[in-house]
Amino acid sequence: MRTLLITSHPDMIESGSQQYFLSSIKNQEDITIHHLENLYSKREIDVVKEQELLKKHDRIIFQFPFYWYSGTPLLKKWQDEVLGEGFGYGTRRKPLAGKEFGLVMMIGVAEREYQAGGEELFTISELTKPFQAMANKLGMIYLRPLSVFQFFYMEEEQKMNILIRYWQLLTMEKDISLATREEWLIEQLQKVAEHTTETGTLTFAMEQIQENRVKIDELKMVLDDMFLE
C-alpha cells in the first residue's frame, strides 16, 4: 500500500506539531510526503503531475491545521484545480474510485468544545462533511480521521499515543480493526488457558483464529457459549 500525504500549512516551519509528525515518518518508502506550500510557492499547481501522483497511490491523506473548520487556502486551490472537471467530476470513469481518503487535523481548541452545548457547537464529523462529500463524489473510501486536539498541552505519553495513531492512519491496512481484535482475542484466550484444563479446545481455537481471520467473531461467540455453560 502506497500513501500520499498531502500537507498544507501557511507557515509549516513555525508549526511545531507539523514538524513533530513529519519528522517521525522520514525515509519511509511507502509514504510520499507532498508539501504544497514548498512545491508551489508561486501557487501555480501542475495539475497533470498531481493527477498522475494521485493515481500511483492507494491512500490519500490531507494534513492541515483546522483553521475556521476547514482546509488551507492552497489545499482548496489544489482541490479545485486538480480535482477539476474530467478528473474529480463530470467523468464516467472515476480515476480515484476505491482508493482510501483520510484527514489529519491539528486543532487548537479542546475536544470537549466540539459538540452541541460546547463552544464550537458542532462535532468534527459534522464540520468535516465537505471532505466526506468529496470522498463520496470521487468514489473514495473515507477513513476515520485523526483529530489532534491541543497538541502543545499534551504530555509526552499522549504525544506518543497520537503518533502511533498517525502511523496507523498512514501505513496500516484498513483491516487493522479486525487484526487488532484478533490479537486481543488470542491474548484473552491465553489468559483463560492459564486457569482451565480445557487446553485442547483453546489451542484448537487459537489455531483457527490464526488461520481464518474472517470467522473470528463467530468463533468468539462459540467460545463465549462454551464457557457460559
Added chain:
Amino acid sequence: MRTLLITSHPDMIESGSQQYFLSSIKNQEDITIHHLENLYSKREIDVVKEQELLKKHDRIIFQFPFYWYSGTPLLKKWQDEVLGEGFGYGTRRKPLAGKEFGLVMMIGVAEREYQAGGEELFTISELTKPFQAMANKLGMIYLRPLSVFQFFYMEEEQKMNILIRYWQLLTMEKDISLATREEWLIEQLQKVAEHTTETGTLTFAMEQIQENRVKIDELKMVLDDMFLE
C-alpha cells in the same frame, strides 16, 4: 442597515451568474460590493482595513461558487487572516457580535441531489456547518442562505424570483418573516370578513395588526379563540 457583500470567484468575469447578480445591485447606497480577487490580485490582504470595513457594516454576506462544498481559496485566506487571533477569536470583546451573516452560493448540481440518497449525500445545511460554526464563534446571527442551483438551466421567471430573494438577503431587515406573516394574516381576515357579520371586530383586528407588528401572534390567538367559541 448597511450590507457588506464579499464576493470571491477564481474567474469572476467568466461567471455569468455572478455577473447577473452583481449587475442588479449596482449603485445601491446601502450595499458595499467587495470583490476579493479584484482588490487583492497579489493576494496580500490588508487585514486592518478589512477589519475596519467589517465593523462599519451590519450584515456581512459571502458570495462564492460552491466548489467542493466550500468557499474559494482567497475567501479562506481572507477568513484566516482577517478573522485572526485578537479579532475573530481569542478576545473577550467580539467585534462582530450581533451583526448578521449570510451566504450566497452558486451551485452546479441540482437541489434534489443534496440529501441522503442523492448523489451529493448531504444537505446544504450539513455542508455549510463550517460557516455556521464561524458565525457562532464570532457571535453573529446566521441568516437563511441563498443557494442558487443550476442557474444556467433556469427560465427567465425563475431567475427573477431568485433575484428578488437575492435582494431580500442583501437589503431587507430580518423581521421580513413577521411582515410576510402579517400580510398573509390580513388576507386571511379579509376572506373571513366576507363570510361573517362580525365585521366590526375584524376591522378592529386588522387595524391593530397594522399598528402593532409585535403582537401579531397573540392577536391571532385571540381571534382564533373568538371564532372557536
